Amino acid sequence: xxxxxxxxxxxxxxxxxxxxxxxxxxxxxxxxxxxxxxxxxxxxxxxxxxxxxxxxxxxxxxxxxxxxxxxxxxxxxxxxxxxxxxxxxxxxxxxxxxxxxxxxxxxxxxxxxxxxxxxxxxxxxxxxxxxxxxxxxxxxxxxxxxxxxxxxxxxxxxxxxxxxxxxxxxxxxxxxxxxxxxxxxxxxxxxxxxxxxxxxxxxxxxxxxxxxxxxxxxxxxxxxxxxxxxxxxxxxxxxxxxxxxxxx
Amino acid sequence: xxxxxxxxxxxxxxxxxxxxxxxxxxxxxxxxxxxxxxxxxxxxxxxxxxxxxxxxxxxxxxxxxxxxxxxxxxxxxxxxxxxxxxxxxxxxxxxxxxxxxxxxxxxxxxxxxxxxxxxxxxxxxxxxxxxxxxxxxxxxxxxxxxxxxxxxxxxxxxxxxxxxxxxxxxxxxxxxxxxxxxxxxxxxxxxxxxxxxxxxxxxxxxxxxxxxxxxxxxxxxxxxxxxxxxxxxxxxxxxxxxxxxxxxxxxxxxxxxxxxxxxxxxxxxxxxxxxxxxxxxxxxxxxxxxxxxxxxxxxxxxxxxxxxxxxxxxxxxxxxxxxxxxxxxxxxxxxxxxxxxxxxxxxxxxxxxxxxxxxxxxxxxxxxxxxxxxxxxxxxxxxxxxxxxxxxxxxxxxxxxxxxxxxxxxxxxxxxxxxxxxxxxxxxxx
Numbered sequence: 001x002x003x004x005x006x007x008x009x010x011x012x013x014x015x016x017x018x019x020x021x022x023x024x025x026x027x028x029x030x031x032x033x034x035x036x037x038x039x040x041x042x043x044x045x046x047x048x049x050x051x052x053x054x055x056x057x058x059x060x061x062x063x064x065x066x067x068x069x070x071x072x073x074x075x076x077x078x079x080x081x082x083x084x085x086x087x088x089x090x091x092x093x094x095x096x097x098x099x100x101x102x103x104x105x106x107x108x109x110x111x112x113x114x115x116x117x118x119x120x121x122x123x124x125x126x127x128x129x130x131x132x133x134x135x136x137x138x139x140x141x142x143x144x145x146x147x148x149x150x151x152x153x154x155x156x157x158x159x160x161x162x163x164x165x166x167x168x169x170x171x172x173x174x175x176x177x178x179x180x181x182x183x184x185x186x187x188x189x190x191x192x193x194x195x196x197x198x199x200x201x202x203x204x205x206x207x208x209x210x211x212x213x214x215x216x217x218x219x220x221x222x223x224x225x226x227x228x229x230x231x232x233x234x235x236x237x238x239x240x241x242x243x244x245x246x247x248x
Numbered sequence: 249x250x251x252x253x254x255x256x257x258x259x260x261x262x263x264x265x266x267x268x269x270x271x272x273x274x275x276x277x278x279x280x281x282x283x284x285x286x287x288x289x290x291x292x293x294x295x296x297x298x299x300x301x302x303x304x305x306x307x308x309x310x311x312x313x314x315x316x317x318x319x320x321x322x323x324x325x326x327x328x329x330x331x332x333x334x335x336x337x338x339x340x341x342x343x344x345x346x347x348x349x350x351x352x353x354x355x356x357x358x359x360x361x362x363x364x365x366x367x368x369x370x371x372x373x374x375x376x377x378x379x380x381x382x383x384x385x386x387x388x389x390x391x392x393x394x395x396x397x398x399x400x401x402x403x404x405x406x407x408x409x410x411x412x413x414x415x416x417x418x419x420x421x422x423x424x425x426x427x428x429x430x431x432x433x434x435x436x437x438x439x440x441x442x443x444x445x446x447x448x449x450x451x452x453x454x455x456x457x458x459x460x461x462x463x464x465x466x467x468x469x470x471x472x473x474x475x476x477x478x479x480x481x482x483x484x485x486x487x488x489x490x491x492x493x494x495x496x497x498x499x500x501x502x503x504x505x506x507x508x509x510x511x512x513x514x515x516x517x518x519x520x521x522x523x524x525x526x527x528x529x530x531x532x533x534x535x536x537x538x539x540x541x542x543x544x545x546x547x548x549x550x551x552x553x554x555x556x557x558x559x560x561x562x563x564x565x566x567x568x569x570x571x572x573x574x575x576x577x578x579x580x581x582x583x584x585x586x587x588x589x590x591x592x593x594x595x596x597x598x599x600x601x602x603x604x605x606x607x608x609x610x611x612x613x614x615x616x617x618x619x620x621x622x623x624x625x626x627x628x629x630x631x632x633x634x635x636x637x638x639x640x641x642x643x644x645x646x647x648x649x650x651x652x653x654x655x656x657x658x659x660x661x662x663x664x665x666x667x668x669x670x671x672x673x674x675x676x677x678x
Contacts, residue, residue, distance in 0.1 A: 004673075007658065007661060007662055007665065008662070008665045008671075009451070009661055009665060009671040009672065009673045010670070010672040010673065011672070011673050012673075012674060018673075019449060019654065019673050019674075019675040019677060020449075020654050020657055020658040020661060020662075020673060021654070021658055022654075048357075048359070048674055048676070049333075049337075049356070049448075049676035050333055050334055050356055052334065052335050052336045052337075052445075052676065053334060053335055054335070054336065054442070054443075054444035054445060055335045055336070055339050055444055056273055056339075056442075056443045056444025056445075057444060059273065059340075059342075059444075235490075235492070236437070236490065237437050237490075
């Protein structure tokens with residue numbers, strides 16, 4: 001029998017530390033060398049509770065699948081109805097084409113935003129879908145130059161910004177810090193605005209002249225700094241309340 | 249053409265009506281009773297035993313259905329299946345789904361677990377079911393027949409109509425004044441574990457030693473344990489420097505559900521309990537164990553009386569009969585109820601202590617059953633709850649919690665240990 005010297009209570013032979021105070025318990029389990037079982041197997045036999053798995057994850061996935069398939073059915077039905085209208089009653093064909101392209105894109109957006117794949121693939125998927133949508137809309141409206149001048153560089157910029165924000169967040173040691181995520185979002189918005197301003201001015205003035213984006217960037221930077229200071233000075237109780245309220 | 253036999257249906261009892269509306273993935277409203285047998289469980293025998301038992305409890309062989317204004321239970325024709333325990337205890341039951349029962353019977357090694365939603369039964373009803381299941385298991389597996397049933401039901405007999413009654417309604421008297429509602433109580437600031445996890449920590453102590461201590465303090469075991477629990481929480485509050493002043497200033501309230509069958513005769517297998525809420529205010533100073541025991545003795549003498557308890561029964565039934573509540577469609581009830589339950593229920597107490605008392609089994613099967621344990625349902629507001637029951641020579645003091653911290657249990661069990669009580673600790677915490 002194993003005992004915790006600090007609490008004075010008897011504990012299971014299978015535990016490595018006291019369940020009450022986490023004080024390390026020496027391995028006193030008398031393992032019988034003649035036993036047909038290995039030591040790990042013997043310890044498993046002695047355990048009162050199984051190695052439990054979390055059914056909440058299964059439940060969450062099930063609900064997510066149900067919502068996804070419900071949304072998918074709505075979109076697919078819309079695509080089928082529109083194709084039928086286009087085939088049998090082609091009155092406003094250009095509008096129908098635009099709606100069709102948007103609906104198809106929405107199906108892909110929903111799929112990637114539901115996070116079935118790895119984050120990198122989901123971000124790339126959203127980027128590719130946006131590229132397809134912008135190209136298709138540009139082609140349908142007869143202005144392919146708009147796609148090359150604005151949509152393509154802005155999409156690439158957004159893709160790189162989101163991807164780098166994600167990897168910075170992932171690599172960051174403070175990723176469990178709930179103030180870190182909004183800070184990254186704000187900084188990404190600041191960088192994205194500078195990029196948009198640069199692309200727009202490049203197309204209008206044929207040179208990079210930053211204007212409004214500097215104001216946005218300064219604002220975002222200030223908010224990010226204030227957020228960091230505030231989150232650092234919050235008490236553990238307040239953090240717990242925010243975590244619970246915002247499901248962080 | 250033969251007409252299909254109409255399915256029986258049951259109204260939820262007064263206390264049970266609330267639970268389906270407030271149930272969530274975190275607040276499952278499912279509590280557990282466990283029996284440890286001397287040998288590994290035979291799944292085949294257990295399945296047959298369950299099939300024999302469930303027919304005697306037709307009011308549990310049901311499926312929850314949505315009505316226009318309230319939930320109701322509808323009889324189901326198929327039989328429940330036993331499951332091997334693989335997930336965390338007292339997990340949510342999606343019993344509005346077809347073919348899902350409001351309970352589950354699990355087995356693992358030597359253990360049989362009976363988990364049931366509070367919408368169907370309280371501890372007394374659940375214990376009667378577990379005892380009947382154990383008797384049936386012994387009959388199927390070992391061929392043992394029991395003469396005295398000790399609270400279990402005879403599967404050969406038909407259920408008494410009173411077993412499915414709503415006893416609250418029977419003893420409701422509209423002329424009795426209702427008690428005042430609870431104020432906000434202190435709550436533990438520990439961070440919650442992730443959803444889908446629930447932690448048990450059981451302290452197994454000799455009943456003899458507890459009886460000796462209770463006798464020395466001239467109180468009951470429940471009063472002694474509750475006083476010690478109050479003292480442990482008080483110590484935690486006093487020694488925690490990081491606890492905020494507004495939390496420290498709140499009262500420490502312990503919710504004690506009391507079985508009403510002892511005061512109001514009833515055979516109901518549904519819910520029939522009310523909660524008493526003794527409290528201490530630390531702004532008045534630090535309490536000694538003697539003071540706490542004296543307070544609890546006085547409190548129980550004053551509050552656990554037929555006259556006082558009938559005020560709670562009246563309050564519960566009156567709340568259900570408010571015209572607005574009755575006329576509100578179920579969809580809106582489901583939206584509002586969790587908020588009301590937290591605000592007027594869970595926020596009003598710090599933790600709870602539920603004692604099932606001494607569990608007796610028929611003499612014939614006692615050698616085969618080594619332990620009986622009782623565990624509370626999880627909650628995200630009352631993060632730690634305590635349940636206890638005694639069987640043979642041991643008392644099983646079980647904490648059910650949605651937090652990782654063991655601070656409160658550590659203080660509690662160390663106090664008990666200092667009083668010379670040997671304790672064995674078991675937990676499912678990794």
